[in-house]
Amino acid sequence: MEITRRTFGLGVAASGAVLAAPAIAASTEVTLKLGHLANEKNPWHLASLKFGEELAKLTDGKVKVEVYPNESLGKEIDLINGMQLGTVDxxxxxxxxxxxxxxxxxxxxxYAFKTQDQMDAFAVSETGKMIEQQIIEKVQIRPIGFFARGPRELTSNEPFKSPDDLNGLKMRVPNVPLFIDVWKSLGARPSPMAFSEVFTALQNGTIGAQENPLALIRSASFYEVQKYVNLTDHVRSWIYTTISEIAWKKLSSEQQQAVMAAAKTAQAYERGLFEKSLADDRKFLEDHGMTFVEVDKAAYQSKAKDAVLSNVNDEIKPIVEKLFS
Structure with missing residues (x-):
């Protein structure tokens, strides 16, 4: 049987409307383009390569994956828009x-999740399935697996075991209204700032602290200008591997099953890399002079609660209230 090769695209009618493509034959070779923002050493990238290897194995090489790290295929929002248009898979x-x-x-x-296990359970719960379904319906992209992200921690030049100790601390936060309001409620003076400016601001004393996962604390060399890692664990989060509905619907049912199986393997593989990276990053930072501080997480969570609830919309507020109870 002759095998043809196809990369995904889509037709457009004269009116400009998108034309849905029929499912392809199982004998047709397919190439999926996967773009992401992480670098080549990041567990997300390594797991993406693993996904491609596994998918090729499960489909006898008929479905291949080309992985584009470092935003080389576009920034996150651009990629989502491209998936909706059919130019990215x-x-x-x-x-x-x-x-x-x-x-x-x-x-x-x-402060929605106190532990990694709690977050994992939530991600696969009925509510987690509702999140995935809403993404499919409203964004037209399909979550097929998820990766954990390292919890965000507060670095500083003095320990902050209690939020009462913050007392006007000048710190950098991303330009996210929820994050800004939460740190204000904890007693700090948060200042939005581009990530590229943070090291110099810490070095010259413009700010006294910042918050990020251990991997970024390490890669940005914040250990050179900060003494403590306060284990606030203030944001535990996950992120999805996704495929566009346009690409998904072109696959045969057998190929769809293979995609889900490969994603499951990649998810387990990434989790192993993730857990090792947490341990490696902590050891590296301790070896380079940083002291890790256990904080009163319950006090931080309690003090942040009102700010969190006032910043979430009515659709998810009841769910967040339960997470805080």
């Missing part, structure tokens, strides 16, 4: 999806 994305699907905001709510 896959990406790794998270709470940015709330621009279309409000429930996606649940992927990164401060």
């Amino acid at each position: 896959m990406t790794i994305t998270g709470e940015s999806l709330q621009n279309w699907a409000p429930m996606a905001a649940l992927l990164a709510v401060p």
Whole structure:
């Protein structure tokens, strides 16, 4: 039997309307383009390569995956838009999806999850399935697996075991209204700032602290200008591997099953890399002079609660209230 090769695209009618393509034959070779923002050493990238290897194995090489790291295929929002248009097939994305699907905001709510196990259970719960379904319906992209992200921690030059100790601390936060309001409620003076400016601001004393996962604390060399990692764990979040509905519907049912099986393997593979990276990053930072501080997480969570609830929309507020109870 002759085998043909196809990369995904879509037709457009004279009116400009998108023409849905029929499912392809199982003998047709397919190439899926997967773009993401992480670098080549990041567990997300390595797991994406694993996904491609596994999918090729399960389909006897008929479905291949080309992985584009470092935003080389576009920035996150551009990739989502491309998936909706049919010019991109896959990406790794998270709470940015709330621009279309409000429930996606649940992927990164401060102090929503006390432990990794609690977050994992929530991600696969009935509510987690509702989030995925809303993403499919409103964004037209399909979550097929998820990766954990390292919890965000507060670095500083003095320990902050209690939120009462913050007392006007000048710190950098991303330009996210929820994050800004939460840190204000905790007693700090948060200042939005581009990530590229943070090291110099810490070095010259413009700010005294910042918050990020251990991997970024390490890669940005913040250990050179900060003494402590306060284990606030203030945001535990996950992120989805996704495929566009346009690409998904072109696959045969057998190929769809193979995609889901490969995604499951990649998810387990990434989790192993993730857990190792947490341990490696902590050891590296301790070896480079940083002290890790256990904080009163319950006090931080309690003090942040009102700010969190006032920043989430009515659709997810009841769910967040339960998470805080």
